[in-house]
Amino acid sequence: MTALRFPCRIFETQKRMDDYSAKDMRYGDLTESQLKNDFHLHDVSTRIDPYTLTEITPLRQPHSRFYGSRGAGAKHSVAECAAILFDEMRHLSQAFAIYGPYKYLIEEMITHMQQGEGAPFSSLSLDSALKLQIINDFSEENSTRMLLQNILNRNIDWDKGFFPTSNREKLKEAILSGKLPKFDRIQDTINGLGITVHDTWATYITIKSLYIHSNHYRAQVNYKVQDHFGLDANDILNDKFNLFRFFRIWFVLQRYNRFGFRPFITEMDATININGIRNESVR
Template sequence: MFTIKPSWANRSYEPEFRDLSRLFSIYGPYKHLIEKMITHMQNDNGTPFRDMLLDSALKEQILSDNSTENSTRLRLEKAFNTFIDWENKCYPAKEKDKLIKVILDSKLPKFDRFQDNINGMGITVHDTWATHITMKSLQVDNDRYRAVVHYKIQDHFGLDIDDISKFKFNQFRFFRIWFVLQRYNQFGFKPFMTNMKATIEITGDRK
């Protein structure tokens, strides 16, 4: 598919890798994340990565997803509106499985929107590996409710053989260089786990 050059090529591969990354990070507050993550991959020997901008991007994604069919936030809101016991000011324990089904039937937060192709989030995260959603609290008071929901997400910043075998990756020199830097032991760029978290509020009233 492509040729691996000797170890001295790292001197030219690494700057080119950074330069090409800017094609996917053109504008917005997250555009510098990819260079920070490249540096982490180069120097931090595979340790997990966290950044407040990733948390901000996750929260923005959750709050801006207005798809009633797919949004975890909107589907949870619908479940609260449907099943809250207003007389006893609680969410019935017998209906807890409805919340699980709501999440399973939703599209979990990802960065695969059109704008993510150029704002830096598609290249740094795109899809995700694991999502943990926790309802921290639910307060029902008079004719209003307020739920606090916590999202914890992990992604893998790296390319495997299946990834690089796909045309959407191997057509770009950026991904071919990424694969070489990560895989060839003379270069020592280590893939790592990316950790993100966000807490949102869902509110509503008695209909």
């Protein structure tokens, strides 16, 4: 029987890290005709028409019988139009980020999309939110932290003072039986986390170290998580997304071939400690 050596990656999602080939990472690939006919994106902005680059005035609201009349609204360049759309997107994002320490993140990420040219995004606030989500999850069926704690308690070879390599697969099975950390709780719909991350794309979990002494142990576990700040066709065709002007503007800014603003990968990283005692039952 041999000891498992650390650091040891115990879990990887099937979806890979740094996946720029994913459908929600596409940009600048759709024409005006496709956006209107395939995705029904006629009414995009209340401020400017992204197809004609013309400001929308009271007489040029999409549902007005005067819509399309000549002589209305100022004409803008593509860059000016995009800037107006991004400003409107930032304003609309406030409905998804009403309170709390993370409410400013969505505006920061929108600006990153506008200026970052597809570079990855990271934030100490997101790292902190991920860590708090993991350590505050006390559901026995879903918490990966508690499930790992149970497996460590039951499978450490206490007499020899190590975790056997033969039990490594049990660590992965524990993760698979739970729920990976994500921001899909009720409070996340208004605290800024649901709109910035919500679900996640890829997760790696690594036990960085395992210290065993007498009848106690301490494990240091790292969670590396990535999400995509981008929309695919299924997103915008979903009634839940298409209902909100925020997402319609986002999709046009990302996918319209006159704009083509690049989506990006959001990176999150959190390390937690798991402590246990021999024969301890975790509840």
